[in-house]
Structures are given as C-alpha cells and as structure tokens.
Amino acid sequence: MTLRQGFDPLTLRATGLACRRGERVLVEGLDFEVGPGRALLLKGPNGAGKTTLLMTLYGAIRPHSGGFAFEGADADTASFMHLFGHQSAIKPRLSVAENLAFWAAVNGNSASIDAALDAVRLASIAWLDAGYLSAGQTRRLAWARLLVSPRPVWLLDEPTSALDAQGDAMVAQLIDAHLDQGGLVVAATHLPLALRDPARVTELRIGTTP
Amino acid sequence: MTGFSAIIMRDLRLALRSGGDALTLVLFFVMIGVVVPFAIGPDRELLARLAPGIVWIAAFLSMLLGLDRLFRTDHDDGTLLLLRSAQTPLAAVALAKMIAHWLLTAVPLIVATPLLAVMLAMDMQGFMRALVSLLIGTPALVALGAVGASVTVTIRRGGLIAPVLILPLAIPVLIFGVGAITTGPGPDQSGSALLLLAAISLITVALSPFAAGLAIASGED
Amino acid sequence: MSIDTTPRQSWWTRIAHPGQFTAWTTPWLKPLAVVTVLLFALGLWFAFFNSPEDYQLGDTVRIMYVHVPTAWLSQFIYAAMAVSAVGTLVWRHPMADVSMKAAAPLGATFTALALFTGSLWGRPTWGTFWEWDGRMTSTLVLLLIYLGIIALWRAFEDQLRAARVVAIFTLVGAVNIPIIKFSVDWWATLHQPASVFRPDGPRMPGSILTPLFVMLFAFTFLFFTLHLMGMHTEIKRRRLINLERRAAERGGAA
Numbered sequence: 001m002t003l004r005q006g007f008d009p010l011t012l013r014a015t016g017l018a019c020r021r022g023e024r025v026l027v028e029g030l031d032f033e034v035g036p037g038r039a040l041l042l043k044g045p046n047g048a049g050k051t052t053l054l055m056t057l058y059g060a061i062r063p064h065s066g067g068f069a070f071e072g073a074d075a076d077t078a079s080f081m082h083l084f085g086h087q088s089a090i091k092p093r094l095s096v097a098e099n100l101a102f103w104a105a106v107n108g109n110s111a112s113i114d115a116a117l118d119a120v121r122l123a124s125i126a127w128l129d130a131g132y133l134s135a136g137q138t139r140r141l142a143w144a145r146l147l148v149s150p151r152p153v154w155l156l157d158e159p160t161s162a163l164d165a166q167g168d169a170m171v172a173q174l175i176d177a178h179l180d181q182g183g184l185v186v187a188a189t190h191l192p193l194a195l196r197d198p199a200r201v202t203e204l205r206i207g208t209t210p
Numbered sequence: 211m212t213g214f215s216a217i218i219m220r221d222l223r224l225a226l227r228s229g230g231d232a233l234t235l236v237l238f239f240v241m242i243g244v245v246v247p248f249a250i251g252p253d254r255e256l257l258a259r260l261a262p263g264i265v266w267i268a269a270f271l272s273m274l275l276g277l278d279r280l281f282r283t284d285h286d287d288g289t290l291l292l293l294r295s296a297q298t299p300l301a302a303v304a305l306a307k308m309i310a311h312w313l314l315t316a317v318p319l320i321v322a323t324p325l326l327a328v329m330l331a332m333d334m335q336g337f338m339r340a341l342v343s344l345l346i347g348t349p350a351l352v353a354l355g356a357v358g359a360s361v362t363v364t365i366r367r368g369g370l371i372a373p374v375l376i377l378p379l380a381i382p383v384l385i386f387g388v389g390a391i392t393t394g395p396g397p398d399q400s401g402s403a404l405l406l407l408a409a410i411s412l413i414t415v416a417l418s419p420f421a422a423g424l425a426i427a428s429g430e431d
Numbered sequence: 432m433s434i435d436t437t438p439r440q441s442w443w444t445r446i447a448h449p450g451q452f453t454a455w456t457t458p459w460l461k462p463l464a465v466v467t468v469l470l471f472a473l474g475l476w477f478a479f480f481n482s483p484e485d486y487q488l489g490d491t492v493r494i495m496y497v498h499v500p501t502a503w504l505s506q507f508i509y510a511a512m513a514v515s516a517v518g519t520l521v522w523r524h525p526m527a528d529v530s531m532k533a534a535a536p537l538g539a540t541f542t543a544l545a546l547f548t549g550s551l552w553g554r555p556t557w558g559t560f561w562e563w564d565g566r567m568t569s570t571l572v573l574l575l576i577y578l579g580i581i582a583l584w585r586a587f588e589d590q591l592r593a594a595r596v597v598a599i600f601t602l603v604g605a606v607n608i609p610i611i612k613f614s615v616d617w618w619a620t621l622h623q624p625a626s627v628f629r630p631d632g633p634r635m636p637g638s639i640l641t642p643l644f645v646m647l648f649a650f651t652f653l654f655f656t657l658h659l660m661g662m663h664t665e666i667k668r669r670r671l672i673n674l675e676r677r678a679a680e681r682g683g684a685a
Contacts, residue, residue: 079295085288089292365586375600378579421599
C-alpha cells in the first residue's frame with residue numbers, strides 16, 4: 001500500500017445509545033468514545049445486537065433512543081465510512097478487477113486498484129470472473145474495496161470470517177495500518193484479532209449472558 | 211469514469227453477459243400479440259382497430275412484469291446497502307439504474323414492435339406512431355416502475371405487489387400512449403396526446419429518482 | 432411499553448406518545464359520535480321528507496345524498512392520508528403513521544360505497560350498472576390505489592419501517608391523482624360526450640343544497656369518529672404485539 005496521507009482526526013461519541021431491530025430493543029444505554037487511531041471491539045454472543053449497532057452507526061437503522069456523533073466529519077453523507085458486512089456485494093460474471101473498478105468509481109478513489117489487489121493478494125487473478133472465487137477470496141476482494149477508497153471510519157462485521165490463518169494475519173495488518181494513519185475502527189468479532197498494539201484497542205461487551 | 215456512468219455500464223455489462231434474461235420480456239411482449247387473435251378472432255379489420263390498444267397493453271404488462279429486477283439483485287447481495295455510503299447520491303444511483311433498465315427492457319420491446327404490427331394488421335402510419343409513442347412513453351413506465359420497485363425492494367416477495375401498486379398510477383401513460391397512435395372517430399388529437407405523453411415522461415423521470423432514493427434509504431434490512 | 436423519552440413539552444410532543452394520545456383523545460369520541468348521529472338524523476329527514484323529487488328520475492335522485500358525500504370523502508380521506516404522510520416523512524411524528532394507516536381502509540370503503548351508490552344512481556339513466564363515465568372511472572382508479580396501499584401495509588412485517596415507505600408511495604400517488612383525473616377526463620370525452628352526473632354546480636336550488644350539505648357534514652363527522660377509533664385500535668394492536676414479544680422473550684430466557 002502506497003498510501004501516505006493520514007486522515008483528518010475523527011472521534012465517534014455515543015451517549016445513551018439504544019438500538020432496535022424491528023420492534024425489539026437489542027441494546028440500551030451505550031456510552032462510548034472512539035478517538036482517532038483507536039479501535040473498538042464489540043464482543044458478545046450471536047444475535048446480541050453487534051450487527052444492529054454497526055448498522056445504526058452506519059446510518060441504515062435509526063437509533064431507538066439516545067444518539068451518537070462523528071465529531072469532525074462532514075456528517076451530511078455517509079461517505080466517510082466503510083461498512084464491511086456479512087455480504088460481500090461481489091458480482092459474478094464481472095471480473096475481479098471490474099468489480100473493484102466499479103466500487104472505486106462509485107466511492108471515489110485515490111488509491112490504485114492494482115495496489116489494492118496486490119495488498120489482498122488477488123493481483124494474479126484480476127482478470128478472472130469473480131463467480132469462480134472461493135469464499136475466502138471473495139472476502140479478500142471485499143477488503144480491496146476498503147483499500148481502494150481511503151476513508152477514516154471502518155465498521156467491520158466479523159472481519160475474519162471465511163478467512164484462513166494467512167487471511168487473519170492480513171486483516172490484522174490492514175487494521176493496524178489503518179489505525180496508524182489515524183483512522184477509526186469499530187469491529188464486531190467473536191474471534192480474537194491479533195492487533196499489534198493492545199493499548200489502542202477497547203472492548204465493549206454487547207448483550208449479557210442470561 | 212464517474213460513479214453515475216459506472217453504474218450504468220455495470221448494469222449493462224451484467225445483463226449482456228448473463229444472456230437471455232432481457233429477451234424473456236420481449237418474448238412475453240410478442241406472445242401477447244400472438245395470443246390476442248386466439249381470444250378475439252382473426253378478423254383483420256377488428257385486429258387493426260384494436261391494435262394500438264393491444265400493443266400498448268403488451269408493452270405496459272411487460273414493463274410492469276420486469277420492474278422488480280430494477281433493484282432486487284442489488285438489494286439481495288448487499289450492493290444497495292453499500293451504495294448508501296457511496297459518493298454518488300442514492301437518487302443518482304436510482305436514475306442510473308433506470309436508464310440502464312430502459313435500455314435493456316424498453317429498447318428491445320420497441321425493436322420487436324414490427325412483429326406485433328404485422329400480426330395485428332397495423333397500417334404503416336399506425337406503426338410509425340406506435341414506435342414514437344412507445345419511445346416517448348416507456349421512460350414514464352420505467353420511472354413509475356422505479357418507485358414501485360424501490361418501495362417494495364425490502365419485502366421478500368415484493369415482486370408481486372409492485373405491479374399492483376404501479377398500475378393505477380400508470381393509467382395516464384396508457385391513455386395518452388394509445389391516444390398518440392389513434393383517437394378513434396372524431397377529430398385526430400393524437401398530436402396533443404403525444405405532447406401530453408412527453409410531459410408525463412418528463413415529470414416522472416425528473417421526480418421519481420428522488421422518491422426512489424428516499425424509499426431505498428428508508429427501508430433497510 | 433415505554434417509548435417516550437422526550438421531555439413533556441408542547442401538546443404536539445405530548446400526543447406523540449401513543450398512551451398520551453389515547454388518553455387525550457378518548458373524551459372526544461362520544462361527542463363526535465353524538466354529533467354524527469344528530470347530523471345524520473337531520474340530513475336523512477331532509478333527504479326523504481323535505482326535498483323535491485327530480486322531475487326526470489323521481490325518487491331515485493335521493494341516492495345522491497349518499498353518493499355525493501361518499502365521493503367527496505374518498506378524496507378528502509386521501510388528502511388526510513397525504514397530510515399524515517408528510518407528517519411521517521418531515522416531522523417523524525409517531526401519530527402520523529397511525530393516522531395514515533387507520534385512514535386507508537376507511538378511504539377504500541367510502542370509495543367503494545361511492546362507486547356502489549353511483550352505479551345504483553346511474554342504472555335508471557344508463558340502463559346498466561356501469562358505464563365508463565369520466566368521474567366513475569377516476570373513482571375506480573382511486574379505489575385501486577387505496578387497495579394497493581392497504582396491500583403494501585400488509586406486506587411489511589416491521590410496521591414502523593413500513594410507515595416511511597408507505598408515506599413516500601402515498602405522496603407519489605397524491606401527485607399522480609390530478610394527472611390521472613385529467614387523463615381519464617380526456618379519454619372519456621374522446622369516447623363518450625355526455626356525463627350522467629349533473630348535480631354538482633351551484634345552480635342547484637337551495638332545497639337540494641341544504642340537505643346535501645348536511646349529509647356532507649354528517650359523513651365527514653362519521654369519518655372523523657371512525658378514524659379516531661381506528662387510530663386507537665391500531666395503537667392497541669401495536670401494544671399487544673409488543674407485549675406478546677416481551678412475553679416470548681421472558682418465557683425463552685427462563
């Protein structure tokens with residue numbers, strides 16, 4: 001990755017945040033703060049509300065009560081955030097490079113597509129129809145989407161799912177590099193993430209075990 | 211390439227590479243023309259008199275049938291969710307998809323119209339008018355269809371409800387579309403019908419991207 | 432169920448809470464119902480005993496006293512729905528959702544009634560139960576729009592999310608309805624020059640106008656009463672669903 005510029009500092013601050021899915025309130029009374037260069041890991045059992053919280057921060061769901069703000073961001077659009085969710089949004093019958101080029105055009109990019117494919121080790125099959133990719137390769141292509149358009153906030157839902165040990169290491173490296181540049185990460189994961197510097201990681205437990 | 215044109219190019223590429231999908235709608239369109247004489251008899255005079263209405267009903271139904279595919283695949287694979295944070299605003303996304311959809315569904319229909327004209331014993335003047343009225347009126351059908359598709363995209367089997375929602379709203383398009391071909395006995399008002407049709411197309415195409423973008427943003431999954 | 436976290440300020444904010452709304456408006460129900468019944472009694476008396484027969488159609492013209500108000504209501508209710516839709520989209524007022532949802536079946540019913548009475552009224556003149564007359568056709572299309580909106584409500588599981596989407600569609604419909612009327616009138620004049628429904632202009636004699644206006648008010652108050660009842664029912668329905676969900680969760684955790 002040849003990205004040298006850092007991000008403008010952004011802070012995510014939540015006060016009394018409560019999220020609902022459908023008509024069920026899943027989490028309530030959340031107060032947290034994530035500063036630039038820091039990561040917030042959401043831990044908890046499945047169905048506890050981690051995905052719902054990420055979706056609320058992304059703006060796809062309205063908070064049930066309370067609020068949050070990304071201080072320092074142009075809050076009119078969501079285009080300072082990347083969502084890395086369960087679905088990779090990769091289209092079969094388009095090549096790997098064509099898929100990435102689409103997202104580069106639509107998200108605005110200032111990083112090269114080739115460099116992004118290099119970083120996720122898909123450069124050698126850039127011409128291949130994306131329908132032939134394995135689950136792990138599809139996830140890596142989804143990561144390339146985040147790399148090709150640099151944005152300060154990353155919302156990650158199970159970032160290491162479907163990846164092998166090498167893939168896990170790659171994810172940890174990418175997150176570390178992002179934090180190094182002053183970016184901010186909120187990640188929901190029930191697998192351990194081997195980040196380099198534990199001092200910049202905070203954990204938040206979602207959902208109490210009955 | 212801007213995000214707007216990237217969306218159009220991608221939708222076109224996907225459709226062209228996936229083969230016969232767009233052709234199914236054209237087949238449906240032509241089949242209505244085949245089926246009608248079985249229902250009302252092969253009398254050429256009768257067919258010629260009803261032809262403008264039949265051509266438009268066929269186009270109308272085909273477009274309504276196809277409107278679900280406007281947003282559904284993108285919703286199902288998560289693209290629509292990610293497009294919320296794109297630099298291209300959702301209204302522009304909707305407009306780009308509408309343009310691609312028109313090129314992929316309406317244009318093949320218009321190209322297949324000669325077949326229908328021949329089967330329904332249309333004369334040359336009627337046929338030329340039919341072509342023009344379809345060209346001008348189908349954008350309105352796509353625009354209204356986009357509203358129906360965006361409103362129902364988060365419903366699991368919403369593809370059945372969308373045509374029901376849009377059909378009443380599209381009646382003016384049908385009325386003026388047929389009127390632009392022929393206005394029956396009495397003075398010929400097809401010219402004014404064509405202008406009114408054009409006006410409806412302009413209004414709906416201008417406004418529906420905003421309605422569709424808002425509907426996509428409001429429903430979530 | 433306690434959704435309300437806003438401080439109690441103006442009445443506008445207060446009635447946003449469903450419980451508050453119900454408490455605040457329940458005392459209105461009885462007076463509204465009473466006014467409705469009185470207006471109907473007055474109107475029907477006028478209609479049957481104190482207004483002239485139509486010199487051509489005889490007594491059947493009296494069905495106009497039901498047809499015209501229901502036709503007026505079919506449009507008024509859509510306007511009420513559209514205003515509620517604006518409330519949902521612009522101010523996100525929770526009672527706007529409920530108001531929109533309660534109005535739809537009422538609108539459909541009154542529109543269907545308008546079509547029914549219109550067809551009864553037209554039968555002596557036309558000889559058939561239906562003619563594709565401009566106004567009847569527009570009313571029929573309006574009925575289809577109402578039914579589509581009701582179907583849309585039922586297709587969603589999450590009614591809160593459904594509200595915004597239905598609101599958008601309602602407003603798109605509102606913009607389209609004048610266009611539909613215009614196009615249907617254009618189409619009707621192409622194929623059929625005359626319309627049956629004369630009595631709509633101010634040149635009507637006062638003896639018809641008075642009962643007509645009374646019936647108009649009677650029906651409008653009927654709508655207000657039924658609409659309020661419908662809103663209360665919808666609020667109770669949502670509360671019930673919430674309680675059932677909570678019971679399921681508690682039962683599952685035990």
